[in-house]
Amino acid sequence: MKRILIALVILTTLILTACAPTPAAPTQNEGQAGGAAPASVALDFAGWNYDSEKAHDILKNYENWIGTQYDPKMNVSVTMADSGYGEYDTFITTNYAGGGKYDALYSSDHWLAKWAEAGWILPLEDYFPKAKEYMKDMSPFSVNALTYKGKVYGLPYYSDVMYFVYNENMLKEAGIVAPPTTWAEVTEQSLLLKEKGISETPLLIGLQAGSWFDEAFFALAYSEGGDFFDENNNPIFETDKGPIFDMMEWLVESIHETEILPKKVMEMAAPNVQEAFKNGEAAFVIVPGYMMKEFNTPGISKIAGSAKISMMPGTTHATNGFTRLYVLGSGALENEETMAASLALIEYLGGSTTVDGTTTYHVAKRWSVENNLGFSANPLWNDPDVEKVFSSMADPQILAKQKALAQSKDGMQAPWFAEWISFVRTEVQKALLGESSTTTVLESVKQQWVELSQE
C-alpha cells in the first residue's frame, strides 16, 4: 500500500511536470479558427496603472463606441489587468510564461523586440495593414519605436521627449540671465547656485537602475552626439574617448568632484526627480515633458510658474524620445471575432477614429489635453485644444525644436536590448560610484552586447 502510494505520488508529479505549460510561442495556425460569430466578445487587456481610472473610462467608452458607432453586430467587453510600470515587464513575462495570453496590451519601445521574439505579441500590420498608413502621421522617432524587423507592431499610446527643465526663479536669484547651453555651463551655474546657498542639489537626473535610467542616459549621450550602434547593430562607441565617454566622465565628476549631482540620484527615478523639483530642491532636471503640468500647477508645486524648458545642453542639443504603445497580443488569435475586436480596440486607442461624427486621434488627444502626455501623431499639433495646453506648458517653439531633435534609443531593434540595458544600468552605476573606471565600464557593456548578439 505504502509503495503504491509513493509510486502514485511520483507518477502524478512526473505527469504534471510533463504536461506543464511551457512558455511557448504561439503558432500562426492558432488564429485560423473561424465559425459562427459569438453574441459577445470578451477581451483581455493589460497595461500599467498610470491614471487607472481614466484608462478604465476610455475602455468603457470603447465598449460603447464599438457597438453603437463602429459595428452594431459587435458586443465587446474589455477586462484590464494592470501592475505598476516598474514591474510591468515582469508582470507580462510571468503571465505568458505561465501560459496566459492577452488580446491587446500596453508595451514600451524597449520591450518590443523581446516580446515580439517570444511570440507574445503579433506584427500589427500583418492583421491590420492600415497600421502602416498611420506611420505617415507619426514622429520619426516613434515610427522607429513602433517598428520591429521592418514591421509595424503597434500604435502609440503616448510618446514623449526628455527635456531639460530649469527653475527660472532660482536662476534669477543667482543673477543668471540665461539657462545653460553646454554641460560645462550646467556645472558653472550649479556651482554658483550652491555657493549662493540657493540649492544644495542644483542638478537632479533620475539614475536609479530602471527604465527611467535608460531615457536619461540616452538623452545625455545624444546631447553630445553619442552613437551606440551602427545600422547593423554593431557597437561603434569608443571606450576611452568620444561623446559617451565624455558624458560619463562628466557625470562622475559631477558626483565626486564638483558635487553638483548628489549620490542619491542613484535611488531616484524620474517621478522622484519630479517630486524634488516641485519642492524647490533643484534648479535643473531632465524629465519627460508630461511632468511640466505638475511643475507649474499651484497648490501641488512650490515652484509653480517658474519651471521652464530649455534646449538640452550639449554640442548637438539632441535628446531621447520614447514611445509607449498598444500592441496586439497573441491571445487575439483565438478566433476571428476576438481578432476583429482587438484590432478595433488598438485603433480606437492609438489611431484616428470617428466618434460622434468627429474624426481625430481621440484617445491620444484626451491623454494630452487632460494629462499633458506627449503624442506621436503630428496632426494633433494643429488641434486648438492641444495647442492651448502645450503653449501654456512651455514655449511651443522650444518644444517643437527639441522634439525634432529627439532620437529613439539606439539598439532597441535587437531582441537582447532589454537584457543589455539592464546590464548597462548596473555597470554605469559602478562608474558613478567610483567602483570602476569609465573605460572599464564601457568595455564591459560593449563586450556584453557582442556576447549577447552571438547567442
Add this chain to the structure above:
Amino acid sequence: MQTALLKEQLKPEQSNYEAKRFRQTTAFAYKMLLPSLLFIVVFIAFPMFYSVSLAFQGFKYGVPTGEFVGLQNFIDIFTKPTVAPGFYNSLGLTMQFTVAAVAAVIVISMGVAFLINENFKGNSLIKVALLLPYAIPGIASAVTWDWIYDANLGVLNGLLVKLGIIESYLTILSNEKFALWAIWFAYVWKMVPYSSFLLSAGLSTIPSSVYEAARMDRSSVARTFFKITLPLILPVLQLALVVQTIFALLLHFGLIFVMTGGGPGDATRTLPWLIYQESFTFTRFGRGSAMAIIMSVIMIAFIYIYLVLLNPERQKAQR
C-alpha cells in the same frame, strides 16, 4: 513485521479478524493522508521537479528552444565571462548577508529570550511589542525602512544629525558600502521576534532546579550558560538556526525589491535578486532555475552542517 508478530500471538480466527481490521485501519489512515499528499505533490513536488526540468532546457527570449542542454546552464553560470563574475559577486554577497544575519538574529534573540523568560511587571507588554515587527507584512516593513533611510527626509539621518554624529544627511541606500548593511539591519529587526519566542520556549523547558543546583555549586554565569543552558536548548537552537538560515537566504528579497533593486551598481544584488532578474527580466528561465538549484544546494549544505555539528547525540558522545 508488526503484522507477523500479531499473527504469531493470535488464534487463526482472531488473527484473521485483527489482520483485516489492521488493513482497514491502515487503508483509512492512507485515505486521510491522501489530501495532504496531493497538496504536497501539486504545490511542492511538482513545482520543484518542474523547476529542475527547466534548468536543463534551452531558452531564447523567454521561449524554450525545445533543446535539452544538459548541464550547459550550470556551466555558463560558473564559467561564462558575462555571467560568472556577476554570479560569484552575488554568491559572495549572499554568504556575507546570511552569515551576518543568522549570527545577529540568533545572538540578539538569545538575549531577548532570556529577558522575556523572566517574571517582571510589563513582561506581557514587551512580548506583544516584540511580535509587532514580525507581524507587519514584509513589503510594508520594507517601505517603512526605505523611508527611515531616506536621504532627504529619513528619520535615521535626522536622528544622527541631532545627535551630532553626522553633519549632513547621508545617502544610505545609494552608498555601495552601506546599502547591504542597511538591508541587513532591517532584516534582523524583522526576524528577531520569531527566534526569540522559539528560544524562549526552549528556555522555559529547563527545570529551575538545574539552575538552583548550579547556584549552589557556585557556577559562574558564563559556565552555567555554556554547560547547562546551551546543551539543554540545543535542539531548539538547532531548529532556530535551520529556520533562520533558510529565511536569511530567501526572505531579504522583498527588502531588496523595495529598497535598492539590487543597486547601487551590484552592491545588493544577492542570489535571490539575481535569480529573479535572470528569470523574469532576461526571461532566461533555464539559467534562473539552475541558479535556484545551486542556491538550494547551498541551503541544504548549511542545514546539514547544523544538523550534524549541533546534533545533541553527537554532543553527548563528545562529552
